[in-house]
Amino acid sequence: MxxxxxxxxxxxxxxxxxxxxxxxxxLERNEQLYGERLTPEQVVERILKDVQQRGDAALLDWTERxxxxxxxxxxxxxxxxxxxxxxxxxxxxxxxxxxxxxDFYQRQPAHGFLEHGEGGAxxxxxxxxxxxxxxxxxxxxxxxxxxIHVAVPAQVAGVPEIIVTTPPDRSGQxxxxxxxxxxxxxxxxxxxxxxxxxIAALAYGTGQVPGVDKIAGPxxxxxxxxxxxxxxxxxxESLPGPTETLxxxxxxxxxxxxxxxxxxQAEHLGAEPVLVSxxxxxxxxxxxxxxxxxxxxxxxxxxxxxxxxxxRMKIVLAESLDEALDLANLYxxxxxxxxxxxxxxxxxxxxxxxxxxxxxDSMEALGDYLAGPSHVMPTGGTARFMSPVNxxxxxxxxxxxxxxxxxxxRIGPAAALLARVEGLEAHARAIESxxx
Amino acid sequence: MxxxxxxxxxxxxxxxxxxxxxxxxxLERNEQLYGERLTPEQVVERILKDVQQRGDAALLDWTERxxxxxxxxxxxxxxxxxxxxxxxxxxxxxxxxxxxxxDFYQRQPAHGFLEHGEGGAxxxxxxxxxxxxxxxxxxxxxxxxxxIHVAVPAQVAGVPEIIVTTPPDRSGQxxxxxxxxxxxxxxxxxxxxxxxxxIAALAYGTGQVPGVDKIAGPxxxxxxxxxxxxxxxxxxESLPGPTETLxxxxxxxxxxxxxxxxxxQAEHLGAEPVLVSxxxxxxxxxxxxxxxxxxxxxxxxxxxxxxxxxxRMKIVLAESLDEALDLANLYxxxxxxxxxxxxxxxxxxxxxxxxxxxxxDSMEALGDYLAGPSHVMPTGGTARFMSPVNxxxxxxxxxxxxxxxxxxxRIGPAAALLARVEGLEAHARAIESxxx
Numbered sequence: 043m044x045x046x047x048x049x050x051x052x053x054x055x056x057x058x059x060x061x062x063x064x065x066x067x068x069l070e071r072n073e074q075l076y077g078e079r080l081t082p083e084q085v086v087e088r089i090l091k092d093v094q095q096r097g098d099a100a101l102l103d104w105t106e107r108x109x110x111x112x113x114x115x116x117x118x119x120x121x122x123x124x125x126x127x128x129x130x131x132x133x134x135x136x137x138x139x140x141x142x143x144x145d146f147y148q149r150q151p152a153h154g155f156l157e158h159g160e161g162g163a164x165x166x167x168x169x170x171x172x173x174x175x176x177x178x179x180x181x182x183x184x185x186x187x188x189x190i191h192v193a194v195p196a197q198v199a200g201v202p203e204i205i206v207t208t209p210p211d212r213s214g215q216x217x218x219x220x221x222x223x224x225x226x227x228x229x230x231x232x233x234x235x236x237x238x239x240x241i242a243a244l245a246y247g248t249g250q251v252p253g254v255d256k257i258a259g260p261x262x263x264x265x266x267x268x269x270x271x272x273x274x275x276x277x278x279e280s281l282p283g284p285t286e287t288l289x290x291x292x293x294x295x296x297x298x299x300x301x302x303x304x305x306x307q308a309e310h311l312g313a314e315p316v317l318v319s320x321x322x323x324x325x326x327x328x329x330x331x332x333x334x335x336x337x338x339x340x341x342x343x344x345x346x347x348x349x350x351x352x353x354r355m356k357i358v359l360a361e362s363l364d365e366a367l368d369l370a371n372l373y374x375x376x377x378x379x380x381x382x383x384x385x386x387x388x389x390x391x392x393x394x395x396x397x398x399x400x401x402x403d404s405m406e407a408l409g410d411y412l413a414g415p416s417h418v419m420p421t422g423g424t425a426r427f428m429s430p431v432n433x434x435x436x437x438x439x440x441x442x443x444x445x446x447x448x449x450x451x452r453i454g455p456a457a458a459l460l461a462r463v464e465g466l467e468a469h470a471r472a473i474e475s476x477x478x
Numbered sequence: 479m480x481x482x483x484x485x486x487x488x489x490x491x492x493x494x495x496x497x498x499x500x501x502x503x504x505l506e507r508n509e510q511l512y513g514e515r516l517t518p519e520q521v522v523e524r525i526l527k528d529v530q531q532r533g534d535a536a537l538l539d540w541t542e543r544x545x546x547x548x549x550x551x552x553x554x555x556x557x558x559x560x561x562x563x564x565x566x567x568x569x570x571x572x573x574x575x576x577x578x579x580x581d582f583y584q585r586q587p588a589h590g591f592l593e594h595g596e597g598g599a600x601x602x603x604x605x606x607x608x609x610x611x612x613x614x615x616x617x618x619x620x621x622x623x624x625x626i627h628v629a630v631p632a633q634v635a636g637v638p639e640i641i642v643t644t645p646p647d648r649s650g651q652x653x654x655x656x657x658x659x660x661x662x663x664x665x666x667x668x669x670x671x672x673x674x675x676x677i678a679a680l681a682y683g684t685g686q687v688p689g690v691d692k693i694a695g696p697x698x699x700x701x702x703x704x705x706x707x708x709x710x711x712x713x714x715e716s717l718p719g720p721t722e723t724l725x726x727x728x729x730x731x732x733x734x735x736x737x738x739x740x741x742x743q744a745e746h747l748g749a750e751p752v753l754v755s756x757x758x759x760x761x762x763x764x765x766x767x768x769x770x771x772x773x774x775x776x777x778x779x780x781x782x783x784x785x786x787x788x789x790r791m792k793i794v795l796a797e798s799l800d801e802a803l804d805l806a807n808l809y810x811x812x813x814x815x816x817x818x819x820x821x822x823x824x825x826x827x828x829x830x831x832x833x834x835x836x837x838x839d840s841m842e843a844l845g846d847y848l849a850g851p852s853h854v855m856p857t858g859g860t861a862r863f864m865s866p867v868n869x870x871x872x873x874x875x876x877x878x879x880x881x882x883x884x885x886x887x888r889i890g891p892a893a894a895l896l897a898r899v900e901g902l903e904a905h906a907r908a909i910e911s912x913x914x
């Protein structure tokens with residue numbers, strides 16, 4: 043495999059946001075479905091408009107067309123939710139994940155403040171959002187961990203009402219692990235609904251599906267586009283798309299672990315793993331390891347991982363750990379795995395990433411389930427300006443201005459002056475009417 | 479004026495997000511400019527595409543077309559920035575505003591945490607964004623306060639590089655008050671650029687204008703649409719549109735002050751002031767006061783305020799303070815002014831607003847300039863899911879996972895189990911490869 047370095051490495055790790063490439067397979071599927079090679083944006087626009095106009099009837103039609111089933115009721119019944127079971131070991135694992143994520147987010151500082159002083163009081167109230175929608179991807183597998191990793195921060199924030207949507211399988215069912223996790227979380231409303239139609243339902247509200255204030259959770263291309271399009275009418279927490287990992291390793295790293303972490307990334311369909319190392323020997327050893335570990339993976343994971351490794355993996359040789367960190371900050375990966383002699387020493391130089399995984403015992407795959415922090419992290423370079431899902435995504439700040447009469451006398455004239463500079467005479471007068 | 483109450487009041491204060499009405503005047507201006515009745519979205523799409531393709535040449539053309547000047551250089555020169563002056567009283571007022579907003583935001587808790595325990599360390603790094611763009615509206619007046627109220631939270635967050643764009647006047651100039659405020663803030667880069675073309679330049683970068691990670695600040699309809707469209711390629715802090723105020727008053731309120739606060743809202747072109755009161759007598763007294771105060775306002779403020787009062791003001795009679803607060807929370811106003819006997823007693827019931835202005839000495843107009851909290855607050859009902867501009871808008875969280883070997887042995891098996899439920903075999907193996 044081609045080893046990049048210097049300016050080539052920088053160029054390869056520089057994201058170009060204006061070029062959103064649509065896979066040929068998506069255009070082909072759209073042609074089959076719609077008789078035209080519609081772009082994903084065009085498809086999403088159609089779906090949003092249809093749900094806005096026809097409500098539940100549109101939801102049922104799109105669910106049948108895209109997910110292959112037409113549920114009698116979109117919402118999972120209370121009895122079905124109560125009856126769902128998984129085996130005891132999995133049940134315990136779900137509970138452990140919920141507990142660990144909850145423990146973590148209870149430590150996030152998110153309190154308001156109200157400071158009383160001579161001039162009165164100023165501060166911020168922090169209020170939970172009223173109703174939040176969580177999109178849980180389905181498709182290839184039930185992403186029960188995603189439900190936990192979005193719902194818990196919302197619950198810690200104090201959100202009283204959570205609505206979950208997740209695509210049903212071809213028989214119209216939702217995997218029992220998702221229902222059990224919902225029950226463990228105390229969530230009562232789960233809808234059999236996926237894709238852009240789910241986002242439309244949560245944004246606009248329909249007969250069956252209540253509209254929400256904010257929609258959170260990752261999804262495929264159509265879900266991400268739909269979230270972008272409804273943003274402004276409802277809030278969205280971020281635009282999490284396909285997952286990604288950059289492993290940063292030095293000569294002390296164990297090639298087996300580096301390869302294992304790259305494959306844990308590569309097995310996602312269409313993944314683009316990145317390895318940056320200061321050691322050419324390690325790069326060579328990892329490539330040998332990748333071959334062996336790939337062989338031993340079962341299908342379909344092996345094919346997907348092999349395609350990611352062969353077609354999209356980037357391997358970079360850095361001159362120093364400093365350069366390696368610069369490249370990582372440039373790329374702004376969702377996951378940054380530090381597999382170096384002294385990984386904690388590098389933490390201070392990490393500027394842009396969704397999450398940092400420090401050392402070989404703290405692999406990204408653990409973080410996906412129950413290390414603590416939410417696994418929903420900014421992808422596609424959006425870590426330049428976005429954060430992992432967290433408590434503050436589900437809280438609003440309300441500023442509090444409680445100036446007293448004496449303070450007003452002191453600062454009012456300057457405020458009135460500024461108001462007049464801005465041409466706002468009635469503002470100036472509203473202030474001056476209370477000056478002595 | 480028609481006094482609303484009961485279900486009529488609820489209906490009048492319920493926002494319908496799906497109906498974005500475009501004023502006829504905008505369509506008419508577009509027809510003059512483009513020969514077609516383009517929607518604002520269509521205009522913004524044209525501008526974004528053009529800037530993406532032609533860079534600075536497009537910026538100059540659009541600035542000439544829409545702002546009436548064609549600056550030789552878009553960036554304000556260092557000499558011009560250094561030489562700008564305003565009269566000493568205004569200069570002192572600008573300094574006071576900067577100091578008070580800075581004092582306020584230094585109190586906002588936004589620190590990370592890193593907890594070391596038996597199982598290793600988990601936490602969050604908090605990092606400032608690298609480069610932020612601030613849009614300062616111009617048009618009718620130099621909104622110098624907006625520059626202060628966006629830049630200071632970004633600076634408190636630690637953002638090292640701030641780029642300001644603001645539309646030039648017809649002679650290509652920027653008001654000296656804006657340049658002086660920029661200098662006082664320590665901002666070195668100011669561009670003569672407004673509208674959607676400024677948002678495009680900040681999002682994509684051009685030869686003259688550097689691209690940024692996030693764009694903050696309020697603007698007109700075109701600016702808000704452009705921010706929505708570039709969101710995802712860059713971050714945006716919120717979608718602040720036309721300003722709005724809801725005054726909540728009881729029978730103890732002074733009708734003169736209520737009227738003054740409503741007019742401070744009404745003098746914004748197209749404003750929609752709202753008054754909710756438990757006292758019919760007060761509603762009558764305020765209407766009389768409005769007439770007198772309107773008469774005494776100078777033009778053009780008087781005409782604009784009169785139009786807002788006559789065409790769009792909503793007056794609601796509530797049965798109780800509880801109902802009044804319910805209505806305020808339903809409306810989710812940018813500004814909520816509490817002019818009641820005991821305003822502090824109501825604070826606990828405020829759930830949705832951008833800012834609360836507590837008592838008659840703490841008028842919203844003061845908050846616009848130098849009470850402390852940023853005056854850039856969520857409008858149009860977006861206070862349901864957005865916050866005023868604040869320090870955390872300019873910081874990212876990076877999650878830190880640093881589990882140790884012993885903890886991994888304990889929690890690894892459950893994580894591997896969950897990975898297999900999700901069909902992610904390589905994830906399970908990446909974990910198990912480190913289990914003893």
